[in-house]
Amino acid sequence: MTAPTAAPTEAARDFSDHKGIWVYVQHRAGVAAPVAWQLLGVGRTMAQQVGVPVAAVVLGSNVKHLCDEAIANGADTVYYIDDPVLNDYRTQPYAYGMASLIRKYKPEVVLYGSTIHGRDVAGAVATMVKTGLAADATQLEIEEEGHLLHASRPDFGGKLMSTILCKRHRPQMATCRPGVFPTPDPDPARKGEVISESLGLTEDDVLTRVLEFIPETRHVDLSNAEIIVSGGRGLGGPKSFDILYDLAEAVSGVVGASRAAVMAGWIPYQHQIGQTGQTVRPRIYIACGISGAIQHLVGMQESDIIIAINSDPEAPILKMADYGIVGDMFQIVPALTRRLKERLAATGGPVGDAPTVVFVDEAEGEQEEQAG
Amino acid sequence: MHAVVSIKQVPDTAEVRIDPRTNTMIRSGVPSIVNPEDVHAIEEAVRLKEQFGGKVTIVTMGPSQAVAAIREAISLGADEGVLCGDRGFAGSDTLATSYVVWKALERLNREEPVDIMLCGRQALDGDTGQVPPGVATRMGWPQLTSVLKIEEIDFVKRFVVVQRMVEGGTERVRAQLPAVLTCTRDLNAPRYSTFPNMVRAARYQPQAWDKVALGIADDDPNIGLRGSPTIVSKVWAPAPRQRTNQQRIDGSDPERAAEELLNVLLEHGVGKRPSTSTAVGVSR
Numbered sequence A: 001m002t003a004p005t006a007a008p009t010e011a012a013r014d015f016s017d018h019k020g021i022w023v024y025v026q027h028r029a030g031v032a033a034p035v036a037w038q039l040l041g042v043g044r045t046m047a048q049q050v051g052v053p054v055a056a057v058v059l060g061s062n063v064k065h066l067c068d069e070a071i072a073n074g075a076d077t078v079y080y081i082d083d084p085v086l087n088d089y090r091t092q093p094y095a096y097g098m099a100s101l102i103r104k105y106k107p108e109v110v111l112y113g114s115t116i117h118g119r120d121v122a123g124a125v126a127t128m129v130k131t132g133l134a135a136d137a138t139q140l141e142i143e144e145e146g147h148l149l150h151a152s153r154p155d156f157g158g159k160l161m162s163t164i165l166c167k168r169h170r171p172q173m174a175t176c177r178p179g180v181f182p183t184p185d186p187d188p189a190r191k192g193e194v195i196s197e198s199l200g201l202t203e204d205d206v207l208t209r210v211l212e213f214i215p216e217t218r219h220v221d222l223s224n225a226e227i228i229v230s231g232g233r234g235l236g237g238p239k240s241f242d243i244l245y246d247l248a249e250a251v252s253g254v255v256g257a258s259r260a261a262v263m264a265g266w267i268p269y270q271h272q273i274g275q276t277g278q279t280v281r282p283r284i285y286i287a288c289g290i291s292g293a294i295q296h297l298v299g300m301q302e303s304d305i306i307i308a309i310n311s312d313p314e315a316p317i318l319k320m321a322d323y324g325i326v327g328d329m330f331q332i333v334p335a336l337t338r339r340l341k342e343r344l345a346a347t348g349g350p351v352g353d354a355p356t357v358v359f360v361d362e363a364e365g366e367q368e369e370q371a372g
Numbered sequence B: 001m002h003a004v005v006s007i008k009q010v011p012d013t014a015e016v017r018i019d020p021r022t023n024t025m026i027r028s029g030v031p032s033i034v035n036p037e038d039v040h041a042i043e044e045a046v047r048l049k050e051q052f053g054g055k056v057t058i059v060t061m062g063p064s065q066a067v068a069a070i071r072e073a074i075s076l077g078a079d080e081g082v083l084c085g086d087r088g089f090a091g092s093d094t095l096a097t098s099y100v101v102w103k104a105l106e107r108l109n110r111e112e113p114v115d116i117m118l119c120g121r122q123a124l125d126g127d128t129g130q131v132p133p134g135v136a137t138r139m140g141w142p143q144l145t146s147v148l149k150i151e152e153i154d155f156v157k158r159f160v161v162v163q164r165m166v167e168g169g170t171e172r173v174r175a176q177l178p179a180v181l182t183c184t185r186d187l188n189a190p191r192y193s194t195f196p197n198m199v200r201a202a203r204y205q206p207q208a209w210d211k212v213a214l215g216i217a218d219d220d221p222n223i224g225l226r227g228s229p230t231i232v233s234k235v236w237a238p239a240p241r242q243r244t245n246q247q248r249i250d251g252s253d254p255e256r257a258a259e260e261l262l263n264v265l266l267e268h269g270v271g272k273r274p275s276t277s278t279a280v281g282v283s284r
Ligand SMILES: Cc1cc2nc3c(=O)[nH]c(=O)nc-3n(C[C@H](O)[C@H](O)[C@H](O)COP(=O)(O)OP(=O)(O)OC[C@H]3O[C@@H](n4cnc5c(N)ncnc54)[C@H](O)[C@@H]3O)c2cc1C
Pocket: A157, A231, A232, A233, A234, A235, A257, A258, A259, A260, A261, A272, A273, A274, A275, A276, A277, A278, A288, A289, A290, A291, A292, A293, A294, A295, A296, A299, A309, A310, A311, A312, A315, A327, A328, A329, A330, B013, B014, B015
């Protein structure tokens, strides 16, 4: 994961007073977003490479347990601000707290998830501390010399990668895609230090109030799915997605979609996988009636096993699939579901389980490859 | 009511082609459009004007061609437009862009107090969503990103209640005005231009504001390349992950193909309950 040293273009500044890699712990009501731990994982790998500590930043009200979780997930230090003003996430007090911690403790790198929440806070913090913010990184590398962060992401519709550097300012900040970096195995026995700070704002200083949170009725948790059954324009209409839901149910999976299917209004946007949708890395990805445009591939190419069913033998998805089936999904998928149900009924498998079951895979062997 | 809409002209990325030798974007012949989410911002501002009366001012930082973006906004019902352009702005990243847009907003606000600023959620070309938080933070105004709906807005009592998209659901938030909102496609369905607006747009000359007009000194460290902490160091083509043992299954006999696929799935553990339990601290 170490990057080659870039050619020196400017007189190097002395940043020796900035130390450590920080991860912002996004949470709602004390439940951390998975991306926080994913970033602690990659942050720790980089920190070990260059011999600096990795820290988590937890802001909230009565969320001490998140400090413990952060330590279990790899943080050496947790900077913690506990204040009733931080009960709901709001840009202003969160960005203020984050910026004060950054000014006081001077990290060299700060990572956020490129979620709605992460982008919301990071954009404000970057402006407050006047530093660079790379957006939506999918690869992170750090130079041993000077600890320059290389934050790369797909660009130009996913055809190319761009690498962003922040040479003259510290900290170097980036928002990073959820689901790209593997979640570390937490170790509850790990020890770490919690440093508490106060916020220094009162409720009267804050210009917004959260009135209500309305959870999505049907939560589509693609990023944690073990198996994804995905459909595209080849399905021809919304009704055909029932065929995929049947298979997904039989394998305890979740249904995904290409943008073409989403744009056609056959399935809601939350199901979209790809450059402008979600990035997923399930154990098994089954693509039905999806051609495999680059913008789709960037969102699922890290899946362990890719199965593609497509009637066109020239479809690009077949070229990258582990198992490519040239044929008609309208015939093959129902036949597969039927057989699967028969087989699993015979062996007492999890047929008909709620599709939200999440299995934690121990085999995270792709870490190296992932992070480049 | 005075609404300012910040828009960006972007290449229509559906059409972007890459020069495989130089790894650069082939810009010639690529049509430019108003960033799609900014069109929703314009629509929302025009609706507010229709409801409350007042004025919609467009601001954009860009090259002289960006006048086309302002004209499109005028054709959609905006009243005035400001094009911020200066050689010194070249090479701006999101931080430097937000500085210039903020300077423009400050001047507009001085001339005619601004009640609300509407932006797009993200620009198609950069996909960062960082400019609006930059402007809001510099201005000291609340920011409401990813707005799905304006539920209530009161320019007398000076507050707005919006629904915004957040992870796992929707949030209802109340903010003091003036505020900066970023708009999603869910907010509204943009109208078509009317003929009179098109005629007006075709002739419209926006105000051109350079450094001097924005009160930015020559040696201001916040603009252009100097004011941009980030640089794109390289653009490269990623090596595709190599998959070994790729297999083709003939699907001309669906039942046989299904049987083969079933075996593939069983081989890869489908139907077996994994022994591992959910790891400690992994939250969903
Ligand atoms: C800026 C930008 C961002 C984008 N972001 C995304 C993104 O996030 N996600 C995304 O998916 N796309 C994205 N796209 C769109 C992408 O370029 C493709 O247009 C889209 O992925 C195509 O979807 P599709 O494969 O379902 O449709 P198509 O390309 O039309 O493919 C349909 C496939 O179905 C097959 N088929 C038809 N009938 C059958 C049958 N009976 N059995 C089996 N196969 C059948 C056909 O052979 C064909 O291969 C983006 C594009 C742009 C410009």
